[in-house]
Amino acid sequence: FFEKMEHLDLLIIDDFGMKKLEGQQQNDFEQIIDDRYHKKSLILSSQLAVSDWYSIFSNEMLAEACLDRIVHKAIRFTLKGDSMRKKY
Structure with a gap:
């Protein structure tokens, strides 16, 4: 699985934080994030505020390792306004 992920130039993780990450x-x-750091692109979307991302992890050390790598080189977009789902 990790070898397949390594060959992707872009990885998109949608709805990050919908469920807590447990155990393995x-x-x-963390391995996916570390493998991509400085090498490949990652798009991460979430409805949670970045300040709430720590609550996704039960292990503080792994949370810090992942989030430091994600936020360090991030280009961040925050969308505002009503949901387009309401319109349609």
């Missing part, structure tokens, strides 16, 4: 999921997520 935290380690796997």
Whole structure:
């Protein structure tokens, strides 16, 4: 799985934080983020504020490792306004 992920130039993770990461999921997520850092592109979308992302992890050390790498080189877009789902 990780070898396949390595070959992707762009990884998109949609709705980050919908569920807490538990046990091995935290380690796997950290490995994915670490493998992509300085090498490949990542788009991460979330409805949570960045300040709430720590609550997704049960392990503070893994949360810090992941979020530091994500936020360090991020270009951040914050969308405002009503949901387009309400319009349609």
